[in-house]
Amino acid sequence: MASPDPTTLDPRIRRTRLLLQKALVKLMRKKSFDEISVQDLTEEATLNRATFYAHYPDKFVLLKCTTGTRLNALLEERGVTFDGTCHSALRRMFLGVCDYLAEMLGRKNHKDRPLDPHMESAIIEVVRSMSLEGLKQQHPWHGSMSREMVATILSWALYGAAKEWVLTPQRRSAEGIADGVVDLLVTVIHPPALTHS
Numbered sequence: 001m002a003s004p005d006p007t008t009l010d011p012r013i014r015r016t017r018l019l020l021q022k023a024l025v026k027l028m029r030k031k032s033f034d035e036i037s038v039q040d041l042t043e044e045a046t047l048n049r050a051t052f053y054a055h056y057p058d059k060f061v062l063l064k065c066t067t068g069t070r071l072n073a074l075l076e077e078r079g080v081t082f083d084g085t086c087h088s089a090l091r092r093m094f095l096g097v098c099d100y101l102a103e104m105l106g107r108k109n110h111k112d113r114p115l116d117p118h119m120e121s122a123i124i125e126v127v128r129s130m131s132l133e134g135l136k137q138q139h140p141w142h143g144s145m146s147r148e149m150v151a152t153i154l155s156w157a158l159y160g161a162a163k164e165w166v167l168t169p170q171r172r173s174a175e176g177i178a179d180g181v182v183d184l185l186v187t188v189i190h191p192p193a194l195t196h197s
Contacts, residue, residue, distance in 0.1 A: 017055055019045040021066040024059070028104070033063065033118040060118065067100075067122035068129075074099045075130070086189055089134055090158070090182045097127060097162040098174035105166060115163065128155035135189070144191070153188050157181075 023044035027036045038059055042052050056062040075096040104119065132151035135141070143150055161181045165174055 013055070016047065016051060017065070019047060020052060020055065020062055021069060024062055024066050025070075025104075028116065028119070033059075033116045063118055064122045064125060067119065068126045070103075071096060071100050071123065071126050074103075086134065086138075087182055087186055090154070090185050091178045093127065093130065094158050094162060094178050094181050095174050097123065097158055098165055101162055101166040120159065120163075124155045124159050127158050128152055131155055131158075143189070150188060154185060157185055157188070 020041060023041050024036070027040055027044055036059065038049060038052055041059065041062070042049050045052075052062075056065070075092060078092040078096050078099075100123065101115070105115070128151050131154040132147060135147040135151055141147060145153075158181075161177075162174075165171055165177065
């Protein structure tokens with residue numbers, strides 16, 4: 001379930017969804033996603049269960065929408081656009097995922113607070129959708145793999161590189177490694193021609 005364009009939603013709906021998303025983020029800073037119940041979410045957001053279910057079928061959809069909303073905001077701040085220049089879009093996507101992971105994990109010791117697997121899945125799914133959207137703007141497609149396969153590879157690679165970065169003690173800045181990460185990923189989209197001797 002993709003997040004609808006927030007600008008087209010009724011202000012009351014936007015407000016309620018934002019309350020639930022903020023409640024989820026706040027609770028995930030205290031405990032794992034599996035430990036969070038719908039009751040916890042509604043209490044934190046000061047809403048009732050019926051209101052929760054009027055907006056989200058379950059907490060997994062809420063997590064995906066929360067991830068999509070925040071990641072989209074971070075990417076928008078970085079000016080990610082799919083204008084055919086895949087290098088700049090990939091670079092900004094990588095930096096946006098780094099920003100998101102750093103924000104979600106805070107400054108606590110990451111060994112005491114590992115990344116939640118549900119959050120990982122939500123991030124990868126959101127990045128895959130964004131990657132596929134960008135790839136679909138490339139007409140005609142000349143890749144040897146489908147756009148869907150390339151988007152899947154890109155999403156796992158972007159997430160994996162960002163995760164490795166955020167878990168690295170005394171790391172370089174994300175900007176300092178972004179070009180190297182992107183140079184590798186561009187070869188997935190536009191593989192070099194193979195020469196046969």
